[in-house]
Amino acid sequence: MGKLSAIWRFFSSWYVSGPLLAVLGIVIGAWVFFNVYPGKPKIGVIDIPFTVINDDSAFVISTFLEYARRDDSIKGVFIRLNSPGGGAAASEQLYFETRSLREKKPVVIIMNDIVASGGYMMSMGASYLYTKPSSFIGNVGVILSY
Template sequence: MTETKPRQPFSQRHPFLFGFTLILAAMVLMLGTMAAFRVLVGGQDLFPPKERFALVRVEGLIADSREITDYIGRIRRDPTVKGVVVRINSPGGVVAPSQEIFRAVQELAKEKPVVASMASVAASGGYYVAAAAPVVVANPGTLTGSIGVILETANLKGLMEKLGVSHEQIVSGPFKGAGSPFSDLTEEQRDYLRALVENIHQQFVDDMAAARSMPREKMAALARGQAFTGLQARDNGLVDRLGGLDTAFELLKEQTGLTGEVPIIEGPPEKRVGLLRQLLSELMVEAMGRLVLR
């Protein structure tokens, strides 16, 4: 009876193929681990390059600052980020979030070179953010400036009367109901709201004059709500250089001494927002007389 030899393991019969499979499995495991780590740390690279630039996007209506300021804080602490471009394409927005982003960019500029780059529009609150950067770049046709504050209220009193609907309001003081769409403003309330708008406007002018190292009187003359083209803004001292995004990164290279292709990280992560949701967001920002930089 012939003795059957035991079958050799696959690793011995095909050592090359077995080794290749082990290497491939190790690579897949490593890539999967890296991908999971990126998710856990917010999309950061596991092994980032030693030197790179960051691009901070400020887009659309400025209604909330949290995501932008968090991202700015993250790249401020990142030693691999050697310079930052703040890319602005915004018509403005609510006062406090614009101020928060302005302060965050100022703090960032104390530690790293920062250049603001204006896209199609960087007006009012959008210009507020741009002015925080030591260097501001705009396209000749960019719409910017529009330094001013607006407070709007709707008056539905006449419509309610035609519909036969009455409205009663119980308030704790003469100013608590100021701006209600169901009643007329009293002269006292109108003066009160006008003082609020003027106070915010003075803050805006003070910050812009300091940021641009411009006499306050000159900035006040430019802060009457008028918009400027990028070319006009450059001639009026609101912008430093004319050019696009490439110009902004070239200026960063000059400031940092980096040359060639410099890796760029972008943030905060974009969110897809439907048209209806965007319109509702803009209506909510201005509803009931909220102060808006526009």
């Protein structure tokens, strides 16, 4: 009986029971927040800073686009784009993936300082385009072969 009462006194002291109750409250609160309350619809925001589109950057951007396409709680996507362009194959891949995302939910591309060549090609897959008057918007480049 003495051993049981010593354990009870230990757990009933404030320096043990206070943090224990706090941790328990955080765990229960997190479970309720993430499982009981599904939350409001979300708008996805993808930032593409001054990026030359190549295979590596296209892979990273594709991962973000695919995540936004598959997550049903995301109801629309804003893409802040700033790119001077890049490789034709990678840009075409991003165009098709942006278009695929557009088929499932609205996609708005916000063109920042410069969107040229491959960046412009990617933006053609979006539902809406927004550009600033001072933005430099270019076209899809030409390939010269001789």
